[in-house]
Each structure stands twice: as C-alpha cells, then as structure tokens.
Amino acid sequence: MPVSRLSDLSDRALAPRLVVKVGSALLVGKQGVRREWLTALVAEIAEARARGQDVIVVSSGAIALGAATLGLDKGGRGSLADAQAAAAVGQIALSGLWAELLGSHGLTAAQMLLTLDDLEDRRRYLNVTATLTRLLDAGAVPVINENDSVATQEIRFGDNDRLAARVAQAAQASAVLLLSDIDGLYDRHPKEPGARMIPVVEGVTPEVHAMASAESNSGMGSGGMVSKLQAAEIAELAGICLVIGNGQHDRPVARIMAQGIGTLFLPRRRAGARKAWLGGRLRLKGSIHVDAGAAAALLRGSSLLAKGVTGVEGHFERGDPVAIVDAGARVVAHGLSEYHAGECDAIRGLHSSEQAEVLGYSPRSSVVHRDQLVLK
Ligand code: GLU
Numbered sequence: 027m028p029v030s031r032l033s034d035l036s037d038r039a040l041a042p043r044l045v046v047k048v049g050s051a052l053l054v055g056k057q058g059v060r061r062e063w064l065t066a067l068v069a070e071i072a073e074a075r076a077r078g079q080d081v082i083v084v085s086s087g088a089i090a091l092g093a094a095t096l097g098l099d100k101g102g103r104g105s106l107a108d109a110q111a112a113a114a115v116g117q118i119a120l121s122g123l124w125a126e127l128l129g130s131h132g133l134t135a136a137q138m139l140l141t142l143d144d145l146e147d148r149r150r151y152l153n154v155t156a157t158l159t160r161l162l163d164a165g166a167v168p169v170i171n172e173n174d175s176v177a178t179q180e181i182r183f184g185d186n187d188r189l190a191a192r193v194a195q196a197a198q199a200s201a202v203l204l205l206s207d208i209d210g211l212y213d214r215h216p217k218e219p220g221a222r223m224i225p226v227v228e229g230v231t232p233e234v235h236a237m238a239s240a241e242s243n244s245g246m247g248s249g250g251m252v253s254k255l256q257a258a259e260i261a262e263l264a265g266i267c268l269v270i271g272n273g274q275h276d277r278p279v280a281r282i283m284a285q286g287i288g289t290l291f292l293p294r295r296r297a298g299a300r301k302a303w304l305g306g307r308l309r310l311k312g313s314i315h316v317d318a319g320a321a322a323a324l325l326r327g328s329s330l331l332a333k334g335v336t337g338v339e340g341h342f343e344r345g346d347p348v349a350i351v352d353a354g355a356r357v358v359a360h361g362l363s364e365y366h367a368g369e370c371d372a373i374r375g376l377h378s379s380e381q382a383e384v385l386g387y388s389p390r391s392s393v394v395h396r397d398q399l400v401l402k
Contacts, residue, residue, distance in 0.1 A: 029201065029267045031226075032290050036283040038078040041200040041267075043162070045082045046071065047190035048205050052273040053087035058094060059119070065127055067205075070279040071167065072131035080162045082197055083169045084190040085120060092116030106179055113174035124169045136166040139173035142181050145192045146307055158197040168197075185253040188308065191260035191268065195306055202261055203282065204254055205273030210289030211251065213237050227291045230259045258291040263400065264302040265293045304347065305360055305400035312340020312367055313349040313357075314393065321352040324359055325401065329392035332381055335374035342367045350394065361399035364390045 034040045048067070053060060071081050092112030093102025102112030117139070125135040138157065144150045161168050170193055172183050183189045187204055194202045212221045214237065227234055238251035254270055261268040271288030275281050282288040316324070320334020330350060342348055343366045350359040363370060370393060373381045381389035 028292075029290075030292070032269065032283055032286045032288055035201050035203075035267070035269070036074070036077065036079075041079065043080040043082070043197060043199040044074060045084060045190050045194040045197065045199045045202045046205065046279070047084040047186055047202065048086060048273065049186070049207065050086040050090045051207050052205060053085065053120075054090040054094070059087075059091065059123060061123075064123065066276060067273075067278065068124075068127040068131065070277060071128070072133060074279070075131075075133060075167070080199075081167055082158065082162070082193060082199065083124065083167060084186050084193055085124060085169055085171055086186045088113040088116035088120050088171055088174060090116065091119050095119075110175045117171065117175070120171070121169060124167075128167050128169075134166045136161045136168045138168055138170045140170060140189065140193070141173045141177040142183050142308065145189075145196060146309055148303065151196060151303060154193075155196045155198075158193070162197070183308075187253040187257040188260060191257035191264075191266070192306060194261060194266050194268075195264040195302055199266060201267040201269065202257065203269045203271060203279065204257065205271060205278055206254070207272065207274055208251075208270070209272045209287055210270050211237060211255075224289050225286075227258070227289060229294045230255055230262060230291065260306040262291060262293045263305040267292060301400045304362070304398070305402070307347050307360065309347075310340075310349050310360065311342035311346035312338065312363075313351050314338055314363065314370060315351050315353075316358075318353055321350075321358050324350065324399070327396060329396040330359075330361070330394040330399070332370075332373040332376050332378070332389070332393050335370060335393055338367050338371040338374065340367060344369075348394070350399070357402050359394075359399050359401050361394035364393055364395060364398075 029040050074081050089102045089109050089112045092115035095115050098108050102108050121137045128135045190202050210223045214221050238255050258268045268291040269288045271282040315337035316334045317336050348363050349357045352358050372384050
C-alpha cells in the first residue's frame, strides 16, 4: 500500500526510509545556531529511528554559520568566493553539532559532502548509493550537505531542496520532508486574502508551478518555493513522496505527520531506477526539436526517429542527455542521444533508407531509443 496521507509517513511499513532536509533559516538565527530548536528536532529523528525508520539528514546552514564567524556580509552570499569560504568554516561546526546531538541519543552521524556531478554521473551516483546503503545498514544517520567549498557555479546544486530529492532517489527513500519556514504550498501568495494551503498534490503540473511564489524565501537559504517544486518533480519521477512542511514550530515532524499540516506531493508513477536517475538529471547537453507526430509517438511510448526531428541545439556527443522539445517549445522528454549533435542535424527529417547515405554507415534504429528516454 503506498503512502496516501501525511500520517502514513510515521508508519515504518509504509515509509521505511525518510530524508529530512533542514533549511538554513531554521538552523541559524541572529544569535548563531538555534541549538534548542535543533536539539528538539534531533529528538524527533531519534523517535523515528526508534520506530524502525531509517533517517537521512540533508542539512543546510554551513554558509550562514561560516559567514557569521568570518564576519562576511549578505550572509556569506555576496559572491561565490564568500560562500565557499563561509561554507568551509561553517561545515565543521555544522557536522560537529549534528554528531554531538545525534550522539546524545546513541546515534552515529556520518558526514557526506556531495556535488552535483556526484549525482549526475551514473557511476558516481551508484557509488553514492552504495555508501548510503552501507551507512544505513550499519545504523548510522548520514548528514549530507553540498560540498559548497569546491563546487563552482556551473557544478552546484545551489539549493539543498533538489539535493535532498536526488539523495532520496540514490538512497531509495520512501519520502523527503523539506522543513521550511512555510506551512506548505499555497494556491496563491500566502499573504493574499483567501490564500489556501494545498494538502495533496498529484503531479507537479504547470498550474502547480504557477502557484509558487518566490517570496517564501527567507533570504538566508537559497531555496524558495521554486526549488522545492523542482525537488518535488525529481521525487515524483523517482516514485518518492515529498512533503513541504513548516519547521518553525515545536516538534515539526510530529506537526506534519500527526497533525497532518503540510503539502504532500504524491508520486505519479514509478519509473525504473535508471529512468528515474535520467529524468532527475539537471544538466542536459542540448535539445532535439521534434514535430507534432513525433511528440505524439513519444507519448505513446515509441522511440524518437530521425524523420520527426526538426532541429538540434547544443554540442552533445553520442550518449549525452538531451531535452526533446515539441513544436510548442514544451519539453516532452529527456533522453540519451544515439548520435552526436552534428549527425542528428544531418539526418533530421530523413527516412532510414536516406540516412545511410548521409552518415556513411547503416543508421541506428532511432535517434533516442525508448529505453533511454523519460517522458516529462
Ligand atoms: N549548502 C548550503 C549551506 O550549507 C545551503 C543551500 C541552501 O540554501 O539550500 O549553507
């Protein structure tokens, strides 16, 4: 039986493995670390463990903490160099804190610092999976953050919301809890009169995106509702539930699970593990534009044939991830291209009999094979 409401998340049979993401604004206040709050949260994590649930923590706060120590303005987010320096200082304190507080419940903390590439490259992704699984089997609580001090702008997640969803996927978790400073997703700006919180979302549709308001950003972290919805999309594709809930209250996990206050995003479908990894990839190398017939065929589960390709963008190689875009500029799928960009362009619109002549060798059965393709 799958999870269908928030109270299911405290049931270890329905949700054996949880990822709890803690935002910077919850962890760090004007006076530094919010130790009392964190102590209470760690007690809730220990309760989940006692119920037999595995817990992985994704903790922000390194930049905010380090900036305070180094006396950097803008919370350490004035420049990439500031953020990287701040993270290097703050991360030590942050992991020490988690180790100490988890330790007081007899739990062992295990620090993992990841970059985007660790989860985008299939081999490294599987490596992360193996380490997480081993740690959980050994009874540890992984405490994860982005390796902010080494990741440059291009290879950063930048927000821990998507990192948490990717980690959940790597760890085959049942659910992700994004603890934030807002109760959940509202149907319009939460301060507008009549704004209503949405309890359950089935599918992050364009209408759901339209509800997201950039103003739910505390200014301390880098998340906001936009990155939370992106995280929800990654989770949804991986068959994982995701919750946006308010971490500002006492016992925030119980408030979400026992009182049912939060927005629960249900997975729409469970893609195979490889397809979920592919669909959650954040960096694509280019795009292939297709006509209406090809787009419709993709939705029916077919491969993409050269005949339906109308244009090619970017410099991708054979095997690189690309977006497949329809005539209305909508991304219909992500997939791995069977050809490099130049070849794709050369054979676009051609039947297979005509392709051999252009390529100089007998063409592959498709431009993107359906086994290497995920619908968006
Ligand atoms: N990794 C960042 C930090 O530790 C936080 C990213 C975010 O705000 O989501 O400070």
